[in-house]
Amino acid sequence: MAHTKKVALALAFGLAAAGVTGAALAQDMRIGLQEDPDVLDPDQSRTFVGRIVYASLCDKLVDITPDLEIVPQLATGWEWSDDGLSLTMTLREGVVFHDGTPFNAEAVAANIDRSQNLPESRRKSELSSITGVEVVDEYTIRFSLDAPDATLLAQLADRAGMMISPTAAEAAGTDFGLNPVCSGPFSFVERIQQDRIVLQAFPDYWNADAINIDSVTFLPIPDTTVRLANLRAGDLDMLERLAATDVASVMADEDLTIEQAVSLGYQGITINVANGAGADNPLGQDARIRQALSLSIDRNVINQVVFEGAFAPGNQPFPPTSPWYNDAYPVPERDVEAARALLAEAGFADGITITVQVANNPVQTQLMQVVQAMASEAGITIELEAKEFATLLADQSAGDYQASQVGWSGRVDPDGNIHQFMTTGGGINDSGYSNEEVDRLLNEARTSTDLEVRRASYNAARDILIEDLPIIYLYHVTWIWALDDSVQGFVPYPDGMIRLEGVSIAE
């Protein structure tokens, strides 16, 4: 009997405790993610979804606006030397990392050093133009460059510019990601693999006034239906990457709201033009066949059929909403006759068969089936090879493919969407494309800090690439967030991040 009483008492206490926690959690923001992030070390991490967590955890030297302008974050100002070979940054004073370590020029130097020299670092190529770091005074740092690098500021607005506590980094080494210490609005509390990542508001944050939430819990829920069900059931406050096919039903739900932004990336068909023996076929050798394929596709229909009109049709590495989009080449209309004429000119009046590999998920498969149906009307028979993504990537990198349906998540600076793909020997130039003039133009665009010079170079490169078509661009993903209508102040950004400054949950 006494035992039963004890149990009852314990249960009552448990319930009371649960009740109290429930009240305290009123300002907890629960965010549903599509995947479980990888290691939480800005130098070692590589996933898009990881960056969403960093947006709350780690501040960067600079940030972007929704219009992609670079604005101060930990650096309050910066100046380029006239020759573009040195960048001097003034740092914010009074900033501390979550472990109390002060943020200053020494800390920046240590961070750049780690990004460049930690063997496991994935940031090396992003910071390769920096050849020297000079601590001018406590709050001034100067980077010396081997050549002008117009992309550097945009790199510093992402993982390469994230500042982690040098004390914690020194102590933890490569295990830093198990207990990350940065200087962002929220500090790390705990992570349970594949279940949750919990952060709590950092009281000493330099911009603490803009933070209205006490804690954030990120919950990876890969299934889009289940993720939305959680939001509808009130178990989430918001989710990222709502399925395009669910937009209409969420809009009809008066308890939910939707926010959208066209992403910086693209999806398309990469064609093997000179990457090993896989390029040895008419599609790889004759640009007219690639043009015919592009002309046979109705990009608007793809968007309507596969994505319910939620995404943005495209034909360039930058979306039509981007300041870098070349208006001289609008998204083309479908022209089956012209496609047939080009095929006939190339000697395939009776049609041609090509093989395209595609990731074996339902959306990409449906996309390619629509393309397949359209191309067949122009005399192009597409044989689809569905592969699991890791295999698709390995085959593509090895040149063991004819054409591949893939995409790119996009970068703030236009260089990130084109240089590595189109220059000779570029790190991710899987099509094997090589053209001296394109190399020259893209290198020029990379080194000039004059926007007009850069724009002219990209446009000139586009004149060539639109003819050669090593990549047939199809569409640009739109980031879609679904929110409970109690969540206020969320601003959508084209980089797909969730910035919690100014966001609040109404009672």
Place this chain on the structure above:
Amino acid sequence: MLAFIGRRLLIAIPTIILISIFVFTLQKLLPGDPILVMAGEERDPEVIAFLREKYRLNDPVIVQYFAWIGAALQGDLGISLRTNQPVLELIAEKLPVTIQLATMALVIAMVIGIPAGVLSAYKKGTWIDWVANVVALSGLSVPNFWLGIMMILLVSVQLGWLPASGYQPFSDDPLQSIKTMLMPAFVLGTAIAATLMRHTRSAMLSVLKSDYIRTARAKGLSERIVLVKHALRNALVPIVTVTTLLFGELLAGAVLTEQIFTIPGFGKLVVDAVFNRDYAVVQGIVLCTGVAFIFMNLLADVAYRVLNPRMRDQ
């Protein structure tokens, strides 16, 4: 007895070695390069070269195997390529979650399956038997993932009774833990309940025909006593055997259920690890499962000998 156990342990060694070789080589046969996945979108060649070196992927497969098994023998299963967490720690973290799910599902299966089986055997040929059979058959045929999503939409979204997905450790908040686990356990349990019901029914049918049941009735005992005390108790032996066997099936079914309900258990761990080509995690899990299985078999064999003296001489 000790000699028997010793002999069995000796036989277990080559089996474990075989399992380890299988896991290791099968993984290497999977197409797709883990380093390309790990290097990220940019695929920096310098990073790729470093990672290949770090994870010994340039070494011959045999050298890689001995390096891995050597460390494993000392209790080091390596670290997850994706998150840097030690594999052993991951397994220790995930196993209790799946065990809780499987146990709850088993309880649900027994609560539904055994009474349904008893009832349908007792009312054989009537509409009750017929309904129980149809329900059992649908329990077996309806796919877990469909039932799971339908239940989330009904119970969580429409009615708001239970959380839609996720997990709460039992030690943190037992009530919430049971609430979050109830729906997945039900989905997993229904399929097992169907099997259990069919077995209970046939065991009960054969018992109900036996002479001692007729005798019990002739003595004038109430039907309830005849059914529960005389029939069910004797029918339980095969039912218990089947239930034990079903526990393995539950662990396998947990893989899918954990995916649907986003439960961070063993099944979700292994599926995600395969897709991410997280070699160390996959190897560690399969090795641990294999060793556990061998150990369970050994325990079962010992138990038979303890319970049944006639088997001791063999």
